[in-house]
Amino acid sequence: MRYQIFVATERKEAILDPQGKATQHALSTLGMSQVGDVRIGKFIRLDVNASSQEEARTIAERSSDELLANPIMETYRIVEIREMA
Amino acid sequence: MKTRIIVFPGSNCDHDAHHAVKNVLGEADTEFVWHKEGSIGSGVDLVILPGGFSYGDYLRTGAIARFSPVMKDVINFANNGGTVIGICNGFQVLCESGLLPGMLVRNSGLKFRSKFLHIRTEQTGNRFTEMLVTGQVLKIPIAHGEGNYLAEADVISDLEANDQVVFRYSTEGGDVTDSANPNGSVNGIAGIINKAGNVLGLMPHPERACEAILGSADGLGVFRSLQHHFEKKSVETQIAEAA
Numbered sequence A: 001m002r003y004q005i006f007v008a009t010e011r012k013e014a015i016l017d018p019q020g021k022a023t024q025h026a027l028s029t030l031g032m033s034q035v036g037d038v039r040i041g042k043f044i045r046l047d048v049n050a051s052s053q054e055e056a057r058t059i060a061e062r063s064s065d066e067l068l069a070n071p072i073m074e075t076y077r078i079v080e081i082r083e084m085a
Numbered sequence B: 001m002k003t004r005i006i007v008f009p010g011s012n013c014d015h016d017a018h019h020a021v022k023n024v025l026g027e028a029d030t031e032f033v034w035h036k037e038g039s040i041g042s043g044v045d046l047v048i049l050p051g052g053f054s055y056g057d058y059l060r061t062g063a064i065a066r067f068s069p070v071m072k073d074v075i076n077f078a079n080n081g082g083t084v085i086g087i088c089n090g091f092q093v094l095c096e097s098g099l100l101p102g103m104l105v106r107n108s109g110l111k112f113r114s115k116f117l118h119i120r121t122e123q124t125g126n127r128f129t130e131m132l133v134t135g136q137v138l139k140i141p142i143a144h145g146e147g148n149y150l151a152e153a154d155v156i157s158d159l160e161a162n163d164q165v166v167f168r169y170s171t172e173g174g175d176v177t178d179s180a181n182p183n184g185s186v187n188g189i190a191g192i193i194n195k196a197g198n199v200l201g202l203m204p205h206p207e208r209a210c211e212a213i214l215g216s217a218d219g220l221g222v223f224r225s226l227q228h229h230f231e232k233k234s235v236e237t238q239i240a241e242a243a
Helices: A018-029 A053-068 B014-024 B069-079 B089-097 B153-161 B220-242
Strands: A002-011 A042-049 A074-084 B003-007 B030-034 B046-049 B083-087 B103-105 B113-121 B137-144 B148-150 B165-170 B189-193 B199-202
Touching: A002 A053, A042 A053, A053 A074, B003 B014, B003 B069, B014 B030, B014 B046, B014 B220, B046 B069, B046 B089, B069 B083, B069 B089, B083 B089, B083 B220, B089 B103, B089 B199, B148 B189, B165 B199
Parallel strands: B003 B030, B003 B046, B046 B083, B083 B199
Antiparallel strands: A002 A042, A002 A074, B103 B148, B113 B137, B113 B165, B165 B189, B189 B199
């Protein structure tokens, strides 16, 4: 089976995100003062061949643990697993 | 001092390091090793991971370079006590490889900082700074966008407790202040060594400050220390063999 897996990485809350902060300032200049905080992460799509959804998830988790996210400053979430035709 | 300089796609300080060690220091056996090589060769004394933008800094700085074929051998070399120095991007690669703790993130001021500044030598009981004096201030250039050293609080206190912080950003007079810190690094950290003392990572570029004509020759202190270390070792070996 083929799966498309979407992984999002984000900086840990305790770690300053200067890109997010700069973007929040720009949004505020734009009049979007309701936006209190902006955090910028990465959105990664993996195309995976696996025999089951569970196996696909395991592959995505291993990829994230070992390379896609640096556990010192980032967390990740598997946002979605899509089964492809 | 048999020196090997690892070249990744995107390395751009490899030739500076080569010039400093081969021409300025006079170490004839200094060569480049392309990242696709499976080995750094035998009998190597010093491995340099140079500055630059390996793999275009894709994903995170140093994250992809860590998986270059040659890195397996570099990591083995380091784990067996081999001497490795990572400068700028090389420091980032060492952190991603797990050879040094922590990581380097975007400068707190968001800007890419490229200028001469000062660093204070905190430790001289290691092979990288043994020819320097504790407290000695060096004039050295930096050129980085991601040099903000970061680690969990217990890692930082371990580094401090074990005297692993080798250089800190300082004023010309040697004061470690916030305004002397170009990137927001915790405790003004500019360079650290591993616990065993054989791996150094630093953001400033000693290889670009080895000749007065380039604005400073203070960076030579690091390379002369290494040269001294290996000469001493070779004399010790000769004495042991003669005995």
